[in-house]
Amino acid sequence: MLGLQLAGGPRVRSAETAGPDLPFPLIERFETYGAAEGLPGHKIQCVTRASDGRLWVGTYEGAAVRENGRFHLISTNAGLSHRMVMCLVEDPRRGDLWLGTMRGLNRYSAGRITTYTQTDSGLPNNVIYGLAIMNDSLWVATAAGLGMLELKTGSWKIYDHNNTVMHEPWVYAVKSAGDRLFVGVWGGGILEFEPANGIFKEHRDPDRDMHFDLTPDDGPVSDVTSWIAWDAGILWQSTYFGLSRYDGSRWRTWQEKKSPLPSNFVNFVWARGPVAWVGTDRGLAVTDGSIWANYRTTDQGTGMLEIAAPGRPVENRRMTTALPNNFIHGIWVDDHEAWLATADGLAHAFLAAPRTAGKAGDAKTNPATPSFGRN
Amino acid sequence: MRKLSLILLLALASLVGLTLWVRQTYWGDHRRRMSGQTDLAKVGCLNCHLVSTASLRWSQPRPHHDTPAGLAVSPDGAMLYIALDDRDEIAVADTASRQVLRRWKITGRPWGLALDNLGKRLFVTCREGDRLAVLDTGDGHELASVPTGRGPVAVAFCRTLNGERLVVANSLSDDISVLADSPWRELGRPAAGREPFAVAGSPDGSRAFVANRMVELASVKTSPASELTEIDTLSGRAVRREALASAHLSESVCAVPSRSWMLTPVVKIRNQVPITQAANGWVMSGGLAITDVNTGEMLQMPLDEANDYFADPAGLVVDPAGGRAFIASGGSDVITVVDLERMAAWLAKASPAERREAIYDLALAPEYVVARLPTGRNPRQLALSPEGSTLFVAERLEDDILLLDANQLTVRGRIRLGDGGSDDPIRRGERVFTSSAYTFQHQFSCRSCHPDGHMDGLSYDFDGDGIGDNLLDNRSLLGVAGTEPFKWNGKNPSLDVQCGPRFAKVLMRTEPFPPGPLQDLTTFIKSLPPARSARRGDGKLTTAQARGKAIFFATRTASGKEIPHERRCSTCHRPPLYSVRLPFDVGTQGTSDTTKAFDTPHLLGVGGTAPYLHDGRAQSLEEIWTLYNPDDRHGVTSDMNKIQLNDLVEFLKTL
Structure with missing residues (x-):
């Protein structure tokens, strides 16, 4: 599909071999945080860094916020509606942090938590999978539809299978994209919604087959949407049956048997420019759709980086540090670092600067090159 | 002739019989069916018919008065600006001659005032206009009008490293508008507590503090608390939201220049004891909340005395040296003067337990209260001249401003705004x-x-x-x-x-x-009109509100089944008052209640009256039906989906 030349199979790269130019930075090393470092639980669901620099972490045992190098617990004792924190989003206008849990929505405002549940507010359902902010409205992906809270008036609207083209009400993700929203529906593909004029457009897998992408690049790889991401005009869809990309006119799809995608079970995707950071059950993949850098932890606990590029043999590098777990639940990335929520700890990934042509892979002349251990 | 008389007699008898029959059958059945009541003793025609809001006192014209609200003193102390909310005017008074020089018209019920550092611009919150007006103090013309949240009542002017800021307390939308200049626009809209009502900047302008009047919604069995909200004026964000335990009705907040204190007058509330304990002084008392903005420590000090209370503390100012605080007692017509040095001295020697328990010790006030100055009726807002020598007191129900010598604590005179309105029974009643x-x-x-x-x-x-x-x-x-x-x-x-x-x-x-x-x-x-509703300015309903209205007046469920008359919303909550003024059993009898049937409240302004139900158990409109209507006795709602319930709530908020 991508025209990758994988003939000869993967091989371990020598230090002298020039690597491909990379459109994204590689990870230099990982640091891991768990209960010993003050996190309330080892199973991390989501992570985000707020505009004030504070790192917010959602776990199965409550939320934590990292300030001055220390994690502070925010639990049900502090007013959180449920311990299992599923998603986080910051309201940049107010500085509030919204937390979606398995039982209710929470607004963290300057240390005070206000909860919203399906019984005391217009929230469609207590099980919250995703959150997005669009101007002065909060969008909530729930197990019974998409909710919208107008932050200035407190009014709620609900969009579900009763009043939209939504195939079913089980909404897994919502993402703000300029003047529109993309809504990931569990078995219903993606809805593109323009709130200004109330228009819904449905993006479904044309072949309607959940497991197999019978006709690649004809639409979403599957209707089963586990997460979506959007940046720079590009939409990414993660599914349990592969990965999709939509640039506004064309779709591209990837599945593990036909591409370097490490697993069809894609749990999460983060978009940064034209690059996707893809969380799977077999590690982390970073790709612009052409070049892939896949990170995983081997059975022996060693960190391994696999670089796949068109026209080049797959290159494997051993890393000095490793992901704490290959099951990636959540990702947050900027130019310098990535934070990875995994099934067994939080990983802090330090990024190197992207390599440029002519210097790629030259560790001696390019101090920014990752200092990987190599076979 | 006898035949005609006999016919007439028979006709009359028939008419009487018919009337009795109608009364016994149809009339009783009609009342029973239409009112949903089984006991018809209280049910009359006028419960449902000939009800009009047009005849009610609050919908009829009433006299308007020169009632002073917010005050602002010019930097040179020469001018006093007075918001006259009942007139839609700003009065400009010469403080030396104590004469009103000018009046400027301004729409939207002007309430809170602030001046810039040079006194060139006057900032006015328009409580019913949902806007902030910027006036040129030279001629009173409106330089700008900036939309805010709902019900803006107070404003503070702050200077930051990144320009000027206005911090506006929006009393009805429970949030704060932070406005940035050039041109004035809303920089942020952080959430506040319930009914933010007063705002003050820190001396360096980097922070603003907002006092919230009402307690937060919580279970009626928990101790209530209101909030003091701290705003970073540069970013426009809330940085701290501290609970004022068992305290509410804060209508002012003020920084103490020489200390890291923010002062807030509060009513210390003990609403869960029997109201009969008012005799023992256990129900409520006035106090002063002290927040150390550096450490976050919060203390409450009593302003009342064991056998004499000073109800409804409202306005508060502190002199420029930070030596004295002046607190207006709107209920007792008194200005309480607190020596802050003496209060600080007491706090310095008190143990942590004594500091924590101080608010309960009504023998404490003489330690730091140095004077109680009598005023006219209902002193509310206060202002001090820049050098601190003159205290201006808005005697709200006298239509004047009292001028006190803040050093000698003597009366200097009054600025007369109106006649006091003693001929108006509404004004007398408000007194x-x-x-x-x-x-x-x-x-x-x-x-x-x-x-x-x-x-x-x-x-x-x-x-x-x-x-x-x-x-x-x-x-x-x-x-x-x-x-x-x-x-x-x-x-x-x-x-x-x-x-x-x-x-x-x-x-x-x-x-x-x-x-x-x-x-x-x-x-x-x-004469009190209903609370403001969420209805749009043009009076039209949104699509969701219109759907909610149809649900409110529905006679059939979504599945087409007829709703019993006594379980329709509009049977008990019949327009125009949205109440037929009869008691109903809606299945909410609690373990301590001696009756099943409770009075039907009217629904005008119901969106702003949480909590709900007779014991306040429902913290939101939604909870009335999601938690406390299991048997569909408070309307048939169990077949509604969440969209329909939300629509119903949206409609109710428009009433």
Whole structure:
């Protein structure tokens, strides 16, 4: 599909071999945080860094916020509606942090938590999978539809299978994209919604087959949407049956048997420019759709980086540090670092600067090159 | 002739018989069916018919007065700006001659005022216009009008490293508008507590503090708390939201220049004890909350004395040296002068436990209260001249400004704004409403539980048994005219009875209101219009609100099944008052309730009267049906989906 030349199979790269130019930075090393470092639980669901620099972490045992190098617990004792924190989003206008849990929505405002549940507010359902902010409205992906809270008036609207083209009400993700929203529906593909004029457009897998992408690049790889991401005009869809990309006119799809995608079970995707950071059950993949850098932890606990590029043999590098777990639940990335929520700890990934042509892979002349251990 | 008489006699007998038959059958059946009542003793034609809001006192024209609200003093102390909210005007007075020089028209009920550092621009919050107006103090023309949240009541001007900021407390939308200059626009809209009502900047302008008047919504069994919100003026974000434990009705906040203190007058509330304990001073008292902005420590100090209370603390200012605080007691017509040095000295020597318990010690006030200065009726807002020598007191129900020498604590004179309105029974009634003179030891006024005629969001135990544990939701008085009977059990047929001798015996613990003041009081209460609703400015309903209206008036469920008449929303909550003023059993009897049937509240302004149900158990409109209507006795709602319930709620908020 991508025209990758994988003939000869993967091989371990020598230090002298020039690597491909990379459109994204590689990870230099990982640091891991768990209960010993003050996190309330080892199973991390989501992570985000707020505009004030504070790192917010959602776990199965409550939320934590990292300030001055220390994690502070925010639990049900502090007013959180449920311990299992599923998603986080910051309201940049107010500085509030919204937390979606398995039982209710929470607004963290300057240390005070206000909860919203399906019984005391217009929230469609207590099980919250995703959150997005669009101007002065909060969008909530729930197990019974998409909710919208107008932050200035407190009014709620609900969009579900009763009043939209939504195939079913089980909404897994919502993402703000300029003047529109993309809504990931569990078995219903993606809805593109323009709130200004109330228009819904449905993006479904044309072949309607959940497991197999019978006709690649004809639409979403599957209707089963586990997460979506959007940046720079590009939409990414993660599914349990592969990965999709939509640039506004064309779709591209990837599945593990036909591409370097490490697993069809894609749990999460983060978009940064034209690059996707893809969380799977077999590690982390970073790709612009052409070049892939896949990170995983081997059975022996060693960190391994696999670089796949068109026209080049797959290159494997051993890393000095490793992901704490290959099951990636959540990702947050900027130019310098990535934070990875995994099934067994939080990983802090330090990024190197992207390599440029002519210097790629030259560790001696390019101090920014990752200092990987190599076979 | 005899034949004709016989025919007439038979016709008359038939008519009487028909009338009796109709009365016995159709008439009784009609009343039973249409009212949903089984006991028809209280059901009359006028419960449903010939009800009009046009005849109610609050919808009729009333006199307007020169009632002073917010005050601002020019940097040179020469001019005093006075918001006249009832006139839609700003008065400009010369402080030396004590004469009003000019009046500027401004729409939207001007309330809070602030000046820039040079005194060139006057910032005015327009409470009903949902905007902030910027006026040129040279000629009063409006330089800018900036939309804010709903019900802006207070504004503070702050200078930051990144330009000027205005911090506006939006009392109805429970948030804060932070405005940035060039041109003025909303930089941020952080959330506040419930009913943000006062705002003050820190001396360096980097922070603003917002006092919130009402307690947060919480279970009626928990101790209530209001909030002090701290704003970073540069970013426009909230950085701290501290709870003022068991305290509410804060209407002012002020920094102490020489210390890291923010002062907030509060009413210390103990609403869960039986109301009979008013006799022991256990129900409410006035205090001063001190927040150390550096350490976050919060203390509360009493302003009342063991046998004499100073109800409804409102305005607060501190002199430029930080030596004295002046607090207006709106209910007792007194300015309390606090020596902050003496208060600090007491705090310095007190143990942590003594500091924590200080608010309960009503013998403490003489340690730092150095004067109680009498004023005219209902002193509310205060302002100090820049050098701190003159204290300006807005005597709200006198239509004037009292000038006090802040050093000598003597009267300098008054700025007359109007005639005081003594000919107006509504004005006289408001004086009764806001006065603590009628309660035991002047502990509180009607306004202490009904600020501005509304409600305080609390539940109280009004049972005379003194046992407690039977809390009843405090209902708003806004729009209450024509909705008799009163009380949750519907036993008081009129406001005269409601506010009469029994009320005095149970609650006020004094002699009842004399007949004249009682009549004025009820006239005032009847003049209070309903609370502002969420209806759009053009009066039209949104699509969701229109769908909700159809649900409210529905006679069939979504599945087409007829809704029994007594379980339709509009049967009990019939327009135009949205109440037929009859008691109904909606399945909410609690373990301490002696009755199943409760008075049907009107729904005008219902969106702003949380909590709900007779004991305040429902913290939101949604909870009435999601948690407390399991048997569909409070309307048939169990077949509704969430979209329909949301639509219904959206419609109710427009009433």
